[in-house]
Amino acid sequence: MNIFVLNTGRCGSTTFIHACQHIQNYSSAHESLSSFIGKQRLAYPKQHIEADNRLSWFLGRLDKEYGNNALYVHLSRNYEDTAASFAKRKDFGIMQAYKDGILQGGSEQQSPLEIARDYIETVETNIELFLKDKKNKMNFRLESARADFAEFWKLIQAEGDIDKALATWDVHYNASSES
Numbered sequence: 346m347n348i349f350v351l352n353t354g355r356c357g358s359t360t361f362i363h364a365c366q367h368i369q370n371y372s373s374a375h376e377s378l379s380s381f382i383g384k385q386r387l388a389y390p391k392q393h394i395e396a397d398n399r400l401s402w403f404l405g406r407l408d409k410e411y412g413n414n415a416l417y418v419h420l421s422r423n424y425e426d427t428a429a430s431f432a433k434r435k436d437f438g439i440m441q442a443y444k445d446g447i448l449q450g451g452s453e454q455q456s457p458l459e460i461a462r463d464y465i466e467t468v469e470t471n472i473e474l475f476l477k478d479k480k481n482k483m484n485f486r487l488e489s490a491r492a493d494f495a496e497f498w499k500l501i502q503a504e505g506d507i508d509k510a511l512a513t514w515d516v517h518y519n520a521s522s523e524s
Contacts, residue, residue: 355427
């Protein structure tokens with residue numbers, strides 16, 4: 346079974362995959378096919394765990410390709426903490442793409458924090474709607490990562506080193522700078 350970690354970004358997806366590196370019966374990666382198009386964009390190997398916030402823009406295709414034959418993990422973090430982290434990254438990545446592409450530049454009255462909040466609301470709503478009728482799904486909160494990852498481990502019948510996987514949650518990967 347394939348596992349997709351659906352998320353906004355800035356919520357622990359990099360750490361999630363680092364923890365999954367201690368699972369022996371699944372491969373795992375973070376944004377591994379993000380630059381591909383067409384059929385290759387969702388051509389993940391079997392028994393693979395993928396975390397990629399861009400999947401929220403491919404949910405129709407993900408449903409068509411995997412439907413109920415995958416497990417979907419909805420990874421989230423405190424809304425305001427996520428927005429603040431995105432606001433620090435206003436000029437690159439998904440924030441720049443959202444503002445310049447989706448919002449067509451936005452308006453001068455919109456602060457980076459307001460744009461981040463709008464992006465998060467859009468992505469979270471897309472994920473919630475996608476998961477509405479899915480049989481195999483799990484909610485996962487960054488604030489309870491150790492407990493949720495232990496539950497995830499059992500759910501997928503993971504094999505490997507659970508202690509090392511749980512210790513991974515003590516490290517902050519890909520953190521935004523304070524500036």
